[in-house]
Amino acid sequence: MARGEDIVELARKSLGVKYVWGGNDLRNGIDCSGLVQQVYRRYGIELPRVTYDQINVGYSVQPNKLRPGDLVFFDTDRKRGGPDHVGIYMGGGRFIHAPRPGSPVKISSLSEGYYMDRWMGGRRVPGVAADAASGGGEAVEVAPRLDAHELAETYGASYAFFKSQPELWKLLNQAVEGQWDDAKWSAHVKNTKWWKTNSETVRQAKTLEKTDPATYKATMEAARVAARQIAVKAGAIMSEKNISNLARNMVYYNWNEQQVMNYVGQYIEFGKNHVLGGMAGQAAREIKREAYSLGVQVSEQSVLNNAAYLVRGVTTMEKIQASLRQQAAGLYPAFADQIEAGANVQQLAEPYRQVLAQELQLPDTDIDAFSPRIKQALNRVGSDGTPRPMTLTEFTDAVRNDPQWRRTTAAADRAVGIGRQVLAQMGLV
Structure with missing residues (x-):
């Protein structure tokens, strides 16, 4: 016996495959009845080739009793009587099918007006088992059973995301087996190493990366743009790798301004003509002005270090000025009291x-x-x-x-x- 969930999983692998009338290739081209025939054939179940014959296989199933692996039929060509379109029911009111030329294999909902209006019936194929038992050849009403894809979405992530996290993938399989509700899933997830070792922002970023790659890519690019602007404003000279690392930390760890500036400050360097730019350049000019007024000679390396510390938030201009004033008091001991009180050495020397x-x-x-x-x-x-x-x-x-x-x-x-x-x-x- 083949499991309906396994049939659905195999059919999913053909998502995006182009529609080819009369096609039988699950990778290179298929039509609606060809998709059904080839998928079931992989599990040893032989079905007729065309929709008009496939609807005669098995027995009828009401829409509210469908389960994964059942066939759903539609009349999409009103000029011709009878079923002309078929899909494989996935659970949760959705089915996978090869719609028409120009529209590749996709997932649709039975609740869509187009398919509701054209519904012809559901069929349960012999040899396909589900967790709910069938008695006397009649379909019994069962609670909808969600597959791994559907449960993943119910839990707020995507199938691809769970597959990228081995610990969560194992847990998801257990959830599918037991059909866990949100509360039970949440309780188990919070007990995993993945949950305990990743902050909320990291979990959100990792989930977004696999669940919505386009949005994740846009988010990271926006963060990189912001990181470049911050670097320029600070006067930091950073490689694209360092910019990307900063952007990732901003998104994954929700770094505040102090954390960002501490990182950027590590890359304060002299640029062309041996000058500093941005905030570092402003700090350097202020340090040099203050040192000059106090009659203290400072090296370029000292200016660079202090400018970097200032950008990183390790020190403040007030602390730097106080340090220079202390040096001046030591260099001109006869005027120490005046200097510490705020006197300017250049003025004293006037x-x-x-x-x-x-x-x-x-x-x-x-x-x-x-x-x-x-x-x-x-x-x-x-x-x-x-x-x-x-x-x-x-x-x-x-x-x-x-x-x-x-x-x-x-x-x-x-x-x-x-x-x-x-x-x-x-x-x-």
Whole structure:
């Protein structure tokens, strides 16, 4: 005896096969009666070739008593009397058939108006068994028995999805055997390793991938587009593989903004012309400005690292600025209290800068707190070893003792002035 469910399963393998009038090939071309004959033949059941003869096999079954493996007949050509179309009942009010030229093997519903209006009858073929018993050759009314495909859809997934998960596939077969309801199925699924080791979002994504591949593909592509935009905005340089990994994590694990940025921040790198882009570039510029104002020299690698940490959310600009201020307080101990209170080292050095620029006749833009003479003046140490910055008078005298000062016009004018003063004192002018 062949099981009706097995017959249905074999017929499913021909879904999508093109319709060929008179065709007998389950893979390359078939018509409605050819589909029925060839499927049943695989289970050792010989049926006539044409619909008009097939309807005479077995015995009649009422629509509400159909079970998987029964034949359903229709009159689709009103110009000719009698049945001219046949399909294999699957359960749940659906049947599989080869409709007509241009329409391949597909699944349809008996509830569709077209087929309801053209219904001619159902037949149960000898040699086809079902779980419900038949008595005295008469069909007995039984509760509809759902096959693996129908139960899979009842449980909110697809047959293909369950086949892709060995643990769930085994469970589905048990459910088909016992015809589990939703509650029983849910209880068993929640006890599986698959359920316990995958979050809800992962389960949803994996289910969507197999149940609705088109939507899954569109969802992943949208996530990849978003991932690329985030990378550009952050200033990250990421390969397509890394972009895809990020997109998958966004979809499968529903990553929040912090998780996304922590991932992206790992790929902050210098681009062309050794510059950073996006958020990282903005952070780098701010770090450099702050370091300059505090008289602290920072390496490019340090700037890169801090910009990446900032994008990743590991640190904040306030923490970076506080760290730079601490460094500045250590570099200029005489002004530590002022620096920690918010003073700007470049501003503290401004009076010295003006003296140096004026005395040596240098452009203002060439002098800042990093200039050796100014840095030395700010960090002078007294004889007792304590910080003792130069006064402006001391700094001016020190500058004028520099050989470079003697070559300036200011030095010449000063010499002339002193000479006139001496001559005046001698009464010679």
